[in-house]
Structures are given as structure tokens and as C-alpha cells.
Amino acid sequence: MSAPVxxxxxxxVEFRTALGTVRAVDDLxxxxxxxxxxxxxxxxxxxxxxxxxxxxxxxPDPPGRIVAGRVxxxxxxxxxLDDAEIRKVRGRRMAMIFQDPMMALNPVYTVERQxxxxxxxxxxxxxxxxxxxxxxxxxxVGVPAPEDRARQYPHNLSGxxxxxxxxxxxxxxxxxxxxxxEPTTALDVTVQAQVLELIQELKxxxxxxxxxxxxxxxxxxETAHRVIVMYTGRKVEEGATAEIFADPRHxxxxxxxxxxxxxxxxxxxxxxxxxAVPSPFDMPRGCSFAPRCAVALARCRExxxxxxxxxxxxxVRCFVAQEAAR
Amino acid sequence: xxxxxxxxxxxxxxxxxxxxxxxxGLVVAAALVGPLLYPVDPFDMVGQPAQPxxxxxxLGTDVAGRDILAGILNGARISLLIGVLASLAATVxxxxxxxxxxxYGGWVDxxxxxxxxxxxxxxxFVLAVVVVAIFxxxxxxxxxxxxxxxxxxxxxxxxxxxxxxxxxxxxxxxRAIGMPDWEIILLQIMPNALPPVIVVSSLMVATAILTxxxxxxxxxxxxxxxxxxxxxxxxRTVLRTSWWMSAIPGAMILVTVLAINLVGEGLNDAxxxxxxxx
Amino acid sequence: xxxxxxxxxxxxxxxxxxxxxxxxxxNFFLLRMAPGDVADILAGQMGHATAEFTQQLRQEFGLDRPxxxxxxxxxxxxxxxxxxxxxxxxxxxxxxxxxxxxxxxILMLTSVVLAVxxxxxxxxxxxxxxxxxxxxxxxxxxxxxxxTPAFWLGLMLIVLxxxxxxxxxxxxxxxxxxxxxxxxxxxxxxxxxxxxAATLALFYVAIYTRLMRASxxxxxxxDFIVTARAKGLSETAIAWTHALRNALLPVVTLAGVQFGHxxxxxxxxxxxxxxxxxGRLVFDALLQRDLNLLLGILxxxxxxxxxxxxxxxxxxxLLDPRIxxx
Numbered sequence: 001m002s003a004p005v006x007x008x009x010x011x012x013v014e015f016r017t018a019l020g021t022v023r024a025v026d027d028l029x030x031x032x033x034x035x036x037x038x039x040x041x042x043x044x045x046x047x048x049x050x051x052x053x054x055x056x057x058x059x060p061d062p063p064g065r066i067v068a069g070r071v072x073x074x075x076x077x078x079x080x081l082d083d084a085e086i087r088k089v090r091g092r093r094m095a096m097i098f099q100d101p102m103m104a105l106n107p108v109y110t111v112e113r114q115x116x117x118x119x120x121x122x123x124x125x126x127x128x129x130x131x132x133x134x135x136x137x138x139x140x141v142g143v144p145a146p147e148d149r150a151r152q153y154p155h156n157l158s159g160x161x162x163x164x165x166x167x168x169x170x171x172x173x174x175x176x177x178x179x180x181x182e183p184t185t186a187l188d189v190t191v192q193a194q195v196l197e198l199i200q201e202l203k204x205x206x207x208x209x210x211x212x213x214x215x216x217x218x219x220x221x222e223t224a225h226r227v228i229v230m231y232t233g234r235k236v237e238e239g240a241t242a243e244i245f246a247d248p249r250h251x252x253x254x255x256x257x258x259x260x261x262x263x264x265x266x267x268x269x270x271x272x273x274x275x276a277v278p279s280p281f282d283m284p285r286g287c288s289f290a291p292r293c294a295v296a297l298a299r300c301r302e303x304x305x306x307x308x309x310x311x312x313x314x315x316v317r318c319f320v321a322q323e324a325a326r
Numbered sequence: 327x328x329x330x331x332x333x334x335x336x337x338x339x340x341x342x343x344x345x346x347x348x349x350x351g352l353v354v355a356a357a358l359v360g361p362l363l364y365p366v367d368p369f370d371m372v373g374q375p376a377q378p379x380x381x382x383x384x385l386g387t388d389v390a391g392r393d394i395l396a397g398i399l400n401g402a403r404i405s406l407l408i409g410v411l412a413s414l415a416a417t418v419x420x421x422x423x424x425x426x427x428x429x430y431g432g433w434v435d436x437x438x439x440x441x442x443x444x445x446x447x448x449x450x451f452v453l454a455v456v457v458v459a460i461f462x463x464x465x466x467x468x469x470x471x472x473x474x475x476x477x478x479x480x481x482x483x484x485x486x487x488x489x490x491x492x493x494x495x496x497x498x499x500x501r502a503i504g505m506p507d508w509e510i511i512l513l514q515i516m517p518n519a520l521p522p523v524i525v526v527s528s529l530m531v532a533t534a535i536l537t538x539x540x541x542x543x544x545x546x547x548x549x550x551x552x553x554x555x556x557x558x559x560x561x562r563t564v565l566r567t568s569w570w571m572s573a574i575p576g577a578m579i580l581v582t583v584l585a586i587n588l589v590g591e592g593l594n595d596a597x598x599x600x601x602x603x604x
Numbered sequence: 605x606x607x608x609x610x611x612x613x614x615x616x617x618x619x620x621x622x623x624x625x626x627x628x629x630x631n632f633f634l635l636r637m638a639p640g641d642v643a644d645i646l647a648g649q650m651g652h653a654t655a656e657f658t659q660q661l662r663q664e665f666g667l668d669r670p671x672x673x674x675x676x677x678x679x680x681x682x683x684x685x686x687x688x689x690x691x692x693x694x695x696x697x698x699x700x701x702x703x704x705x706x707x708x709x710i711l712m713l714t715s716v717v718l719a720v721x722x723x724x725x726x727x728x729x730x731x732x733x734x735x736x737x738x739x740x741x742x743x744x745x746x747x748x749x750x751x752t753p754a755f756w757l758g759l760m761l762i763v764l765x766x767x768x769x770x771x772x773x774x775x776x777x778x779x780x781x782x783x784x785x786x787x788x789x790x791x792x793x794x795x796x797x798x799x800x801a802a803t804l805a806l807f808y809v810a811i812y813t814r815l816m817r818a819s820x821x822x823x824x825x826x827d828f829i830v831t832a833r834a835k836g837l838s839e840t841a842i843a844w845t846h847a848l849r850n851a852l853l854p855v856v857t858l859a860g861v862q863f864g865h866x867x868x869x870x871x872x873x874x875x876x877x878x879x880x881x882x883g884r885l886v887f888d889a890l891l892q893r894d895l896n897l898l899l900g901i902l903x904x905x906x907x908x909x910x911x912x913x914x915x916x917x918x919x920x921x922l923l924d925p926r927i928x929x930x
Contacts, residue, residue, distance in 0.1 A: 058833050083838075091836035103827035108849045108924055118835050153925040169835070342747075444626045446861070447913075449905045451868020452886070456898050459890050460634055532751065539753050540872050544887060558756055562876075569763040576756030584751035 003075055004031035005176050005209040006055070011069035013047070013054050013233075016062060022280040024050040024064070026233040032177065037203065037210040039224035039241070041217055041256065045277040047233035048213050052181045055211070056094060057086050074176060092122040095170035099182035101162035105154040111138070111165050112150040118172040137168040141198060160191035167198065174206050181213045196223055217256050221245060229253045232277065232288040235307060236317040249310050249321040251293050287318070295320050336596035343592020349585035353578075357406050360399030368396040368552040378570060385574055388557065389564055394571065398578055401554040404465070404547075405582065409535040412469045416476035416534075417527040423477070424484025425511050425519070429492055439485070442478045450475035454537060458546045465548045468541055472534045483526055487519035521597050529590035532583045539579050554579050616917065620910050627906050628682055631899040632675055687900035692892050697900035700885060705904070707777060708881030710793070711874070712866050714801040719808035720859055724852070726809070727816020732843055734821060742813060749810040755872040758803035762876070765799060772799050775878035800877040804869050808862065812855050819851040826850075853924055860916025864909035 013025040025047045032038045040048045053059045054066055057078060071078045073094055078086060098104040106114060115137060116130040125133060131150065138146035141164040154162055163183065170178055180199060184192035196219055203210050212224055220227055220241060227244045229237040229252065237250040248254040255273035275292035278284060284291055290300040300319055307317045310325035337343055366372065371391040379386045385394040427438040445453075457471040491497060492515065500510045539555030541547060547556045554575040561571035669677070681688065687697035730742040749757075766774035773796050778784070784792050823829065824847060832846045867882070874883030882901055889897040 053830075056834055058830060087836045087838060089836070090834055096831075096834040098827060098831060100827060104831045106828040106832070106846050106850070107926055109846075110925075117837070121836060155926050166831075169831075440622075444623060447623055447864070447906055447909055448627065448630075448902065449864035449867040449909055451865065451871060452902055452905050454868075455871065455886060455890065456634065456902050459893065459898060460895060536753055540755060540868075543753075543755050543872065544875065544890065546890070555753075558753075558759065562759060565759055565762060566767055569760075569767065572756065572759050573763075576753060576760070579756065580748070580752050583753075584748060587747065587751055 004033045005036075005074060006032040006211070007070075007072040007075075008051075008055070009070040009072070011051070011054060011071060012067050013050050013059055013064060014067050015064045019281050024233050024280070025054060028069070028230075028233075028235055030228055030235070030238065032209045032211060035203065035207055035209060036226070037200075037212060037224045038226045038228065039212040039214060039220040040228045040230055041214055041220060042230035043215055043256075043277055045232070045280075046230040048215075048230050049181055050233075051230075052096065052179050052211070052213050055179060056090050056096060057081075058090075088122070091118050091170075091175075092173040093175050094177045094179065095173070095175040096179040096181065097163070097166045097170045097183050100186040101159065101166045102154065102186070104166060105162060107154055110151055110153055111157075115150075115165070115169045115172055118169060122173045133172075134168075137172055138165070140171070140202070141165075141168045142194075143168070158191075159187050160194060163187060163191075163195050164198065167195075167202070171202060171206065175208055177209045177211060178203070179211045179213065182215070183212070184219060185214075185216070192219070199223070217245075229256065232280075232283065234288070234317060235315070236289070237315070239314045243314065249314065249316045249325075250289075250318045251295055251320070252289050255292075289318075333596045337592050340592045340595055342588045343595070346585040346588025346592065349581060350589055353402055353582050353585065354406065356399055357402035360402065361396075364396060364399055366393045366396035368392060368400045370396075378568070386568075386571065388560055388571055389568075390560075394557070394574060397552045397557050398554070398575060400552045401557060401575065402578070402582075404551050404553040405535050405538060405579070408465065408469050408472065408538045408553075409531040409586075412472035412476060412534040412538075413527050413530040415469065415473035416530060417480050417523065419473065420477035420480025421484045421516075421523060423481035424486075425488050425516070427481070428485040428488025429507070429511050429515070431489070431492075435485070438481070442481045445475070445478045448475075451537065451540065454541060455544065455546060458541055463541075463546045463548055465551065468538060468547065471541070472537050475537070476530055476534060480523060480526060480530070484519060484523055487522060488515060491515045491518055525590060525594045525597060528593060529587060532586040532590065535579065535583055535586070613914075613918075616914050620914075623906070623910055624682075625679075627903055628679055631903060632678055634895075634899065682903075687903060688896045690889075690894050690897045690900075692894045693897075697897050700897060701882065701900055701904050704880065704882045704885045707879060708867070708870055708874070708883065709908075711797065711800055711804060711870055711879060711881055712863070714797055715804040715808070715866060715870075716859060716863065718801060718805040719812055720855065722805070722809045723812020724816050724848070724855065726813040727855075728820055728843055728848060728851075730813065730817040731820030731824065732839070739817075743817070746810040746813045749806050750814070752807070754803055754807050754869050755876050757806060758800065758873055758876040761799050761803055774799075775876075777880055796879075800873050800879050803876070804866065804873045807869065808859075808866070811858070811862075815858060816851060816855055819854050820847055823847045823851045849923060853920065856916055856919055856923065860913050863912035863916075864905065867905045867908065 008031070009029050011025055011028045012023065015022045015024055028047075028051060030038065040051060042048045050059060050064070055071055055078070057066070059066060066079060069079070073089065078089060081089070112131060112134045115134045116125075119125040119130050119133055120127075134150050135146045138149055143149050143161060143164050149157065149161070149165075154165070157165065163186075167183075178199070183199065184195050187195060199210060199212075200223055202208075210223075212220065214220060217227075224241050227237075227239060227241050228235055229244075229250060231252050237244070237248070237253050239249075244253060245257065248257055252273070258273075273292055278288060278291065284301065286299070286301040286303050287293070287296070287305055290296040293300065297319060303319075305317050305319045305322070307315045308322050310316045310321050316322065369392060372393050373382070373387050373391050375387060375389050375391040377387040385398060388394055388397070423438050423442060427435040427442075454471040454475050457474060458467050461467040461470075488511075497510060497514060500514050505514070538547070538553065539558070542553040542555030543559040545556075545559060547553045557575040558572045561568065561575070565572055678688075687701070689695065690697050690700055693700065726742050726746070730739045733739045762774045765772040773779070775796075777796050778789070778792050779796075820843075829842060829846060832842045837846070870879075870881060871883035871886050873879065874881045875887050878884070882905070886898065886901055888894075889901065
């Protein structure tokens with residue numbers, strides 16, 4: 001097998017706050033292969049968005065710091081690059097789209113200016129070619145009347161159009177990896193599907209890898225090849241999407257799936273997993289999920305489980321699941 | 327009471343604010359007891375004119391042989407008095423305007439805010455100069471002139487607070503039980519709307535002192551009283567030979583205004599801890 | 605689009621009318637409130653304050669008519685920009701004012717430009733170095749300058765630069781008797797402008813520095829800054845393009861509002877530096893209790909302020925495309 005596009009190894013991110021140091025991402029490892037879509041799923045507070053920022057080295061410092069691990073993009077370690085070098089990676093070889101396209105676009109610049117900026121910066125495109133290229137990109141992401149749209153400002157566009165603009169911006173330099181952090185959360189349901197479809201289609205057309213970060217398992221099913229479930233900064237389960245859906249091993253994954261199904265059936269946002277993510281300042285001694293877990297054993301409250309394969313390619317961080325597999 | 331003690335706790339943690347409070351305390355003390363402990367008439371000619379600071383005259387004498395230290399101590403009284411009185415007057419008028427406009431809304435709001443905006447449009451120092459010039463300079467006219475140019479900003483702020491409060495449940499409740507408007511305004515909403523107003527008013531004392539010094543520098547101070555601005559105006563004629571004569575009163579203004587600003591900001595941060603930048 | 609702007613301009617100009625009327629009313633009101641009238645003062649100055657002579661003067665100035673008639677006459681005259689006559693100088697007020705206005709405008713405009721430019725640069729520098737010694741130093745300096753009386757600062761600058769160092773002129777607008785023409789004249793004025801403009805500007809530099817710093821820090825917390833970083837832009841580029849343009853809005857607003865205050869400050873600064881502008885005219889009018897002239901100056905300065913606000917509205921529209929002039 002060829003080398004993965006992205007290889008993350010033992011990534012650990014800490015935040016120093018007045019109340020103490022918090023580990024937002026703890027010893028996280030995963031890979032994404034050529035043309036593959038991997039999803040990181042978890043509730044808010046699981047550290048998934050910090051992962052996205054950490055890959056691009058955009059964790060605000062202070063208070064945040066990447067304290068350990070390696071992030072390799074096409075075998076190049078990103079964490080050892082100097083500032084100028086990492087800037088050449090950002091937006092060119094690894095690009096990102098965000099949750100709320102209204103907030104993520106600068107309100108005082110035109111669409112052309114904001115997309116064109118990337119083209120000028122990374123590809124050194126002369127001014128005259130920038131406009132044509134921007135129009136081309138807008139056409140690629142399915143923005144109608146791209147010549148007109150290019151001259152408009154973000155507030156002139158609908159939410160879906162804005163997200164398409166964001167995608168066009170991210171794809172301007174045909175990156176190797178696209179990180180999509182909750183790309184559809186802020187959008188209408190009908191637009192959500194269109195945007196996901198677009199990302200999928202562009203992925204195969206440009207041959208890039210995609211890291212999809214979401215709290216919503218339902219959008220994962222049709223898009224991702226593999227799913228990583230995160231809880232309190234740690235990976236608790238990983239597997240091929242079909243397997244995860246058919247046979248979730250970690251109780252948290254099961255809970256998320258239950259919640260997802262529940263949402264589908266009832267159209268309600270009520271969470272099915274009881275309780276809430278524990279405060280990072282008040283982590284349980286044992287398994288961090290134990291207080292909310294229906295099947296927790298006495299030992300789950302005392303000791304934190306390690307990640308262990310319960311089947312080939314199915315690491316799970318749960319005593320109960322590991323016990324059952326034995 | 328609990329609220330006040332946490333306020334004090336937060337205030338105390340702000341080093342600048344504490345330094346400002348101490349400095350301001352010294353200036354206030356100088357104004358209150360200074361002229362009693364150092365009973366020299368600031369208008370008396372006590373020695374040779376334009377003496378630099380020495381043992382007999384700690385801060386020297388001015389162009390007419392008057393004791394500068396006596397002037398500084400008496401000037402502190404005038405500056406603080408006018409500063410505080412003008413801010414108080416501006417606060418009362420501004421809060422009255424803002425409260426009525428914010429509470430009633432509609433045409434009351436329209437009319438009152440038009441008036442406020444109008445006063446914001448007129449260059450404030452020019453208006454103050456004209457008012458004092460027309461009514462002859464005295465403590466009262468100077469105070470009034472400064473109040474006249476200062477109240478609009480208070481009115482705007484108070485209006486905003488009242489608009490924010492008037493929709494709250496407790497106000498609705500008061501209305502429902504038939505409480506008269508004046509009681510709701512004064513006893514119910516006012517205590518909630520006042521903290522930000524207090525911050526702005528305390529900062530306004532500093533601006534008022536600056537304005538007063540400017541007026542008396544132009545010769546628009548009370549002719550019977552010595553003020554810092556007046557002393558600078560007098561000393562200006564001998565700037566070339568005796569620069570310290572202007573420097574001393576100006577430094578006093580600077581220190582006093584800086585101290586008030588530090589205290590005001592400390593108050594602001596203590597009242598709105600969330601707004602503080604890290 | 606252009607038509608909308610034009611409409612907006614017309615509407616704004618129409619809005620000025622009530623302001624002008626209110627100022628006229630205030631002027632008139634203040635005039636009537638003054639103890640004694642011009643006739644008294646003038647007669648006193650001329651040394652024959654007999655009742656007949658005073659009455660004769662009143663008749664001449666129209667002060668013997670009923671109040672409402674005086675009001676309408678005053679208003680009628682204003683429509684033709686007739687601000688009355690300075691009875692002491694025997695010259696129309698408008699002539700006296702227009703003679704001095706250019707000098708004041710040069711001083712004010714230079715100061716505004718200086719204050720905004722320096723304030724923006726220092727504010728951005730402080731915000732980018734938040735929490736460092738440089739940031740603290742800038743903030744403390746701003747606080748001190750903010751507490752300094754401008755006229756005193758001017759005197760101290762004269763002491764330093766004119767008396768001790770002897771490198772800048774201590775007053776006036778031109779070198780008397782040099783008879784300079786053209787570029788040499790302009791240069792001479794600029795040379796004389798340095799100290800007064802710096803004096804007038806410094807207080808506002810302090811204000812804008814503080815405001816700009818706060819505004820930049822707020823903008824730095826917005827999502828599109830993360831987007832800009834993810835695009836690979838350098839921190840310098842982000843500060844001066846994406847952040848600056850958004851952070852500038854409150855500063856521009858304040859600069860417009862404070863243009864009027866600047867006029868007040870220029871009275872003091874012009875007095876200190878013997879700058880032959882409106883401020884000096886105010887001072888002279890004060891000494892001579894020439895109320896007609898004082899009120900005329902109040903009127904013209906309000907007009908200047910209203911125009912400045914209009915200009916700011918237009919600049920605002922250029923800076924922020926979201927603002928549509930309705």
C-alpha cells in the first residue's frame with residue numbers, strides 16, 4: 001500500500017488556563033489514504049475541532065499548545081516546520097472549510113478578492129488571470145452566474161452559496177487534504193445534502209483526501225469510508241463506516257447512533273445519551289464515559305481503559321467491549 | 327453589601343486603579359486640608375516675582391510674586407469642585423433625559439433624543455466658551471457650561487440602559503400591579519441602570535477638569551479664584567525664561583486627570599469583569 | 605447604486621436643516637440671555653454711555669424691535685449666510701470667519717490625519733503584541749497623553765523644541781517678512797504647522813490607539829481571521845488587510861464625532877501657538893465681548909461638524925459594503 005496522505009501519530013494538544021492545564025486532544029493517531037474520506041465524530045467538547053486546527057497548526061497559542069505527536073502530510077512532518085514553511089502548506093496542500101460560512105468569510109471583501117487571495121499567494125497568479133480563475137472555481141463548485149457572484153460580498157449570498165464559496169476558496173490550489181469542520185451544521189437541511197454531495201464529487205474529481213469533522217453521524221454514513229469516534233479528547237473507537245453503523249462496539253458510539261436514529265425518527269434534537277460531557281477540569285478517574293454509560297462496571301470507574309483491537313481494524317477503548325470480544 | 331465587597335476585591339486586584347485611587351486621595355487631601363495647613367493667600371504678593379523653587383518658596387513664585395504652592399493647593403479645590411459639580415449636574419440631567427426617553431419610547435424618545443443629538447453636534451468646547459463668555463465667568467457659570475456640554479453622552483447611555491431594562495419581567499410585573507411610572511423609573515429600574523452611568527460620570531470628572539483648565543487658561547475662569555489653568559495662562563507670558571512656572575500646574579492637572587481615569591477604568595473593569603480582555 | 609448614494613446625500617443634507625434651525629434658535633436665545641447688549645458695551649467702550657446714544661445704537665442694530673421680529677430678521681439673514689456684523693470691528697461676521705477658516709481647517713485636517721494614522725499604527729502594533737512589554741508601554745503612554753491638557757502640552761513642546769533645542773518655530777503660520785511665494789510658502793507653513801498639529805493630534809492619538817487596540821482584539825476573535833490563517837496568509841498580511849479594515853470602522857465613527865471637539869481644541873492650540881485661525885478669532889471676540897462674532901463662529905463650527913459627519917458616513921459606506929444607503 002502506498003504511503004497515506006496524512007499520518008497523525010500520538011497527537012496531544014493542551015490548553016493552559018487559569019484553572020489549570022487541560023488536555024483537549026490526547027494521544028490521537030490515525031491515517032487518511034489517497035482519495036479516502038475519514039470522519040471524526042463526537043459531541044462538542046470531544047476535541048474534534050481542536051484536531052482540525054492542530055493539523056494546520058492553528059491552535060491559538062497561548063493558551064493552546066501541541067505538546068506531543070507527529071503530523072505528516074505526504075511524509076513531511078508539519079510540526080517541525082518553521083512559520084514560513086507551514087504557511088506554504090496552509091491553503092495550498094491542506095485546506096479547511098468551517099462550520100459557519102457567514103462568520104468564516106470576511107464581510108468587507110468581495111468573493112473574488114477572498115478567493116483570489118489564495119491564488120495570488122500560493123500560485124503567484126497575475127492579477128488579470130485571478131478573476132478568470134475565480135470564476136472557473138465558482139463554476140466548479142456550482143455557483144450560478146459566477147461572473148456576477150465574484151463581484152459580490154458575502155452578505156449578498158445565501159448560506160449555501162457562501163459555503164460553496166468557502167469550498168471554492170479551499171480548493172483553489174487543489175490541496176491534497178481537505179478538512180471540513182462541521183461543513184453543513186449551519187445550513188438548511190436541503191442545502192446540507194447538496195454541499196456534502198459537492199464535497200464528495202470534487203473529492204473524486206480532484207483526487208484529494210477528506211477529513212470530515214462532525215457531531216452528526218447521519219451525514220457520515222453516505223460520505224465517509226472510515227469513522228473515528230472521539231470522546232473527551234481521546235479516540236474511543238474506529239472502523240469502516242459500514243461496520244461502525246452495523247455493529248458499534250463502544251457504548252458511546254451506540255449512544256451516538258441511537259441519538260442519530262432518534263433524530264431521524266422523531267425530528268427531535270433531544271440527546272439520547274444521558275448526562276453531559278464531563279468538565280475538562282473534573283475528569284472522572286476511570287473511563288471518562290463511565291458516568292454516562294449504561295453498562296459500566298465497577299472497574300470502569302477505577303481504571304481508564306486503553307485502546308485495543310476487538311477485531312481486525314477495530315480498535316475500541318472499552319473494557320466491556322474488549323471483554324466481549326475475547 | 328456582598329456585591330460591594332466583591333467589587334472592592336476586583337478593584338483591588340487592578341494595580342493601575344489602586345495607584346490612581348491613592349494619587350486621587352492625595353490630591354483630594356491637598357485640596358481639603360492644604361490651604362488650612364499652608365494658609366498663604368494665593369493672590370498675595372509674597373516675594374520677588376518669578377523665583378524658581380527654593381526653600382522659602384517650595385514651588386517658586388509667579389510673575390506677580392505670588393506663591394505657586396498656595397496657588398496649587400487652592401487650585402486643587404477649584405478643579406475638583408468644578409469637576410465633581412459639573413459631572414453631577416450633567417449626570418442628573420443626562421439620566422433624567424435618558425430615563426424618560428428610554429422608558430417611554432415613542433415620540434418622547436424622538437424629541438428628547440433629537441435635543442441630545444443637537445447638543446452632540448455643537449462643538450462642545452466652543453459652546454462652553456460662548457456660554458461662559460455670555461454669562462460672565464464665575465464658578466457657577468463655568469460649572470453650568472461644562473455640564474451643558476457633558477450631559478448628552480450620559481443621556482445616550484442611560485437611555486440604552488432603560489431600553490434594555492424596560493422589557494424585563496420585573497418591570498412588567500411592576501406595571502401589572504399598577505405601580506406608578508415614576509416609582510418604576512426611580513426605584514425599580516434606576517438601581518439596575520446606574521452602574522454603567524456611574525462609571526461614565528466618574529470618567530467625566532476628568533474631562534470636566536480638563537475643560538475647566540482650558541477655560542481658565544483662556545481667561546474664562548472665576549476672576550476671584552486661582553485655578554490651575556489660570557496659573558498656566560499667567561505663566562505663559564514668561565515661558566521663555568521660567569518654563570517651570572507653567573509646567574507645575576499643568577503636571578498637577580495631568581496627574582489628577584490620570585488618577586481619575588485610572589479609578590474610573592478600575593471601576594468599569596470591576597463592574598464588568600467579563601468585558602475585560604484576558 | 606449611484607442613484608441611491610445621491611438620494612442618500614440629498615436626504616442627509618435635508619436632515620441638516622433642522623439642526624441649522626436649532627442652532628439659530630439657540631444663538632438667538634443665548635444672545636437675549638446675555639446681561640446687557642452690544643449697544644451697552646459699545647457705548648461704554650466709546651466713552652459716552654448716555655441713554656440717548658445707547659438707544660440710538662439699539663435702533664441702528666434693530667434691537668428695539670419686538671423679539672419675534674428680531675428672530676425672523678436674524679433667520680432671514682442667515683438664509684443668505686449673513687451672520688450679522690461684528691459691531692466692534694465694523695465688519696460682517698462672515699468675512700471675519702472666512703478669513704480665518706482656512707488656517708483652522710489646515711490645522712484640524714492635518715491633526716485628524718495624523719491622529720488617525722498614528723492611532724491606527726500604534727493600536728495595531730499593541731494588539732498584535734497583546735500582553736507584551738511593548739503593548740503595556742503603548743497603553744500606558746496613551747493613558748498619560750489622554751490625561752494631558754492639550755494647551756499645556758503645546759507649551760511644553762514649545763519649551764522643548766523651540767526654546768531649549770531651537771529647532772522648530774514657537775508660533776505663527778509664516779515667517780514674518782520673508783515674503784515667500786509658492787512652494788517655499790507652503791513649506792514654510794508646513795514647518796510652522798508641525799508643533800500645533802502635533803499638539804492638537806496627540807490627545808486623539810491616545811484615544812484612537814486605545815480604541816484601535818480594543819477593536820483589533822475583538823476582530824482577532826472572529827472566525828474569518830482563522831480562515832485567513834488557514835489560507836496561509838502571514839500574520840502581518842492578516843493584520844493589515846483582513847483585521848484592519850474591519851477594526852477601522854469604530855475609529856472612523858469616533859473620528860467623525862470628534863471633529864467638533866477638535867475645533868474646540870484648536871481654539872486652545874491656536875491661542876498657544878498664535879496660529880491665525882478661528883480659535884484666535886474666538887479669543888479676540890472673547891476679549892472684546894463680541895457676541896455676534898462668537899455666535900457666528902459657533903454657527904460655522906457646527907456646520908463644519910455636520911459636514912464632517914456626512915463625510916464620515918460616506919467613508920463608512922466605502923469601508924463596509926454591508927451598509928446600504930437607504
